[in-house]
Amino acid sequence: xxxxxxxGVAIDDTFAEAFGMRATAIIITAPNRKWARQAAITMTxxxxxxxxxxxxxxxxxxxxxxxxxxxxxxCRVMIFAVSTDELQKQLQNRLGQCVLTSPGSxxxxxxxGTADLKLGAALRYFxxxxxxxxxxxxKHFWRVPVMDGEFFCEATTGxxxxxxxxxxxxxxxxxxxxxxxxAEAAVEAIENVPGAIMPFPGGVVRxxxxxxGKYKGMIASANDAFAPTLRxxxxxxxxxxxxxxxxxxxxxxxxxxxxAAMKAGIGAVTALGPEKGASRISAxxxxxxxxxxxxxxxxxxx
Amino acid sequence: MxxxxxxxxxxxxxxxxxxxxxxxxxxxxxxxxxGQIRLGMSKRGLTVGDLFRVSGSDAKNVVFEGGxxxxxxxxxxxxxxxIRVAGDVGAQAGRKMRGGQLLVEGSxxxxxGSCMRGGRLEILGDAGDHxxxxxxxxxxxxxxxxxxxxxxxxxxxxxRMRRGVAAVLKGxxxxxxxxxxxxxxxVTGGVGRLPGYLMRRGSILLDRMPEELSPSFVECGAPDxxxxxxxxxxxxxxxxxxxxxxxxxxxxxGGDNAVAGTGEILFRx
Numbered sequence: 001x002x003x004x005x006x007x008g009v010a011i012d013d014t015f016a017e018a019f020g021m022r023a024t025a026i027i028i029t030a031p032n033r034k035w036a037r038q039a040a041i042t043m044t045x046x047x048x049x050x051x052x053x054x055x056x057x058x059x060x061x062x063x064x065x066x067x068x069x070x071x072x073x074x075c076r077v078m079i080f081a082v083s084t085d086e087l088q089k090q091l092q093n094r095l096g097q098c099v100l101t102s103p104g105s106x107x108x109x110x111x112x113g114t115a116d117l118k119l120g121a122a123l124r125y126f127x128x129x130x131x132x133x134x135x136x137x138x139k140h141f142w143r144v145p146v147m148d149g150e151f152f153c154e155a156t157t158g159x160x161x162x163x164x165x166x167x168x169x170x171x172x173x174x175x176x177x178x179x180x181x182x183a184e185a186a187v188e189a190i191e192n193v194p195g196a197i198m199p200f201p202g203g204v205v206r207x208x209x210x211x212x213g214k215y216k217g218m219i220a221s222a223n224d225a226f227a228p229t230l231r232x233x234x235x236x237x238x239x240x241x242x243x244x245x246x247x248x249x250x251x252x253x254x255x256x257x258x259x260a261a262m263k264a265g266i267g268a269v270t271a272l273g274p275e276k277g278a279s280r281i282s283a284x285x286x287x288x289x290x291x292x293x294x295x296x297x298x299x300x301x302x
Numbered sequence: 303m304x305x306x307x308x309x310x311x312x313x314x315x316x317x318x319x320x321x322x323x324x325x326x327x328x329x330x331x332x333x334x335x336x337g338q339i340r341l342g343m344s345k346r347g348l349t350v351g352d353l354f355r356v357s358g359s360d361a362k363n364v365v366f367e368g369g370x371x372x373x374x375x376x377x378x379x380x381x382x383x384x385i386r387v388a389g390d391v392g393a394q395a396g397r398k399m400r401g402g403q404l405l406v407e408g409s410x411x412x413x414x415g416s417c418m419r420g421g422r423l424e425i426l427g428d429a430g431d432h433x434x435x436x437x438x439x440x441x442x443x444x445x446x447x448x449x450x451x452x453x454x455x456x457x458x459x460x461x462r463m464r465r466g467v468a469a470v471l472k473g474x475x476x477x478x479x480x481x482x483x484x485x486x487x488x489v490t491g492g493v494g495r496l497p498g499y500l501m502r503r504g505s506i507l508l509d510r511m512p513e514e515l516s517p518s519f520v521e522c523g524a525p526d527x528x529x530x531x532x533x534x535x536x537x538x539x540x541x542x543x544x545x546x547x548x549x550x551x552x553x554x555x556g557g558d559n560a561v562a563g564t565g566e567i568l569f570r571x
Contacts (some may be wrong), residue, residue, distance in 0.1 A: 031526070070531045106528040130564065134505070134529065136467050136486065137536045141529070149525030152532065 113158025325383025
């Protein structure tokens with residue numbers, strides 16, 4: 001395989017393969033930043049992969065009080081799923097169990113989309129008849145009585161069908177510490193890209209997978225080609241000095257957001273260099289036949 | 303194109319019905335046809351040509367230079383465009399309007415914005431009784447849109463209101479928000495006796511604690527309210543108020559428990 005090199009970091013001539021998804025966004029606010037983040041983190045917990053969680057979700061950006069609808073600190077949270085029905089179900093459950101329950105929280109639409117998903121329009125029944133509907137300024141809100149006052153929630157948020165899930169980068173390094181340093185640098189850079197989230201723990205995934213497996217019913221199993229302990233026994237992608245690989249998976253509101261996020265990640269890791277971080281950057285794909293979106297690393301160099 | 307302008311020649315000798323002069327009704331009419339529209343309410347049969355000097359041709363923007371308390375039914379049922387009245391209007395201004403903008407630079411008579419469903423009605427002067435309210439026999443009053451009175455309003459403001467936002471900035475008379483079904487009434491500058499009398503649902507938002515309430519209203523605490531914060535911002539963004547109305551934790555009275563009892567009077571503490 002032909003190798004490009006940027007600042008001593010090899011870039012594979014390959015591409016990340018990604019899929020069309022349904023996505024939505026909401027803005028969660030709270031009396032202070034701590035509790036806005038807490039509600040958002042709780043809501044996006046256990047949402048790393050659609051394979052086992054039903055959706056992929058994370059905080060897109062933190063919003064200062066000056067940029068939220070109610071003048072309190074907030075977070076924009078994005079949620080991705082494979083179908084509109086599943087997205088609605090996940091949104092409703094997570095909102096009801098994690099945001100409604102969080103002290104002082106409120107929730108607003110975070111996306112104008114082609115269709116609406118229910119927020120307050122679903123949760124209002126918690127009010128048991130005491131919920132109040134308010135329409136003003138072209139928007140519809142629900143006020144639901146709770147024990148610290150009222151849960152204020154916009155009736156609906158938007159849905160986009162332009163979303164892309166599964167953009168990814170693989171960072172290959174000579175040690176676990178270096179791979180982690182590279183991944184952390186990439187996460188920090190990608191956090192600044194609007195409309196892109198990294199749903200895995202802290203943005204990083206260490207158990208990258210291939211499709212299927214030898215056992216019946218396994219949708220995904222070990223990515224043996226990138227597992228250093230199997231370097232000698234399988235057809236490995238790893239060289240003699242490669243001892244750790246970490247992956248970053250990116251979901252974006254648009255294809256452009258995924259490309260921008262991957263570019264930011266590559267930029268951060270090449271800037272870090274092979275001494276402190278990754279010696280090589282690659283990406284995962286399935287031969288290009290499954291996913292509609294292809295992101296070639298050579299097009300995304302800094 | 304210049305706005306279609308009706309300049310009043312002299313004070314009309316009788317009450318007029320101006321409901322034919324809305325942007326959608328005037329669209330496509332020739333100057334001659336406009337001049338022949340009957341406005342008088344008596345056997346005299348006064349027409350537009352008798353009362354106004356007409357100029358301009360843009361029927362989407364209608365201007366009345368000069369007004370009178372005899373101008374009844376201004377902007378009735380309007381759906382689009384704008385009407386500006388440089389003067390007073392009579393009864394039922396903006397009745398059943400559904401869209402567009404009606405600006406009255408003077409004062410309005412009773413039933414201004416009666417049963418309006420959409421659009422924006424703004425009165426820079428005062429409004430009479432039954433602001434936004436239904437006529438006798440109608441079940442619901444204001445049903446949507448934005449109604450702003452920069453001056454004061456009479457009794458029964460937002461009577462039987464069902465939807466939308468009505469705001470009175472310099473106080474209103476007795477029974478503000480009486481029999482409200484839903485919707486939002488904002489009053490700064492004080493209300494008269496028994497605001498919210500027999501209200502079923504809906505919100506009456508005040509800049510001060512009401513002085514005399516029906517005993518069937520009950521005190522309901524003053525927790526932090528995101529609704530108050532968002533609505534305060536809306537009022538400023540919409541150009542209705544310059545400063546926030548309720549503050550972060552307004553007081554609340556719930557009522558009217560003589561009827562459904564899920565309405566509220568929120569007030570700045």
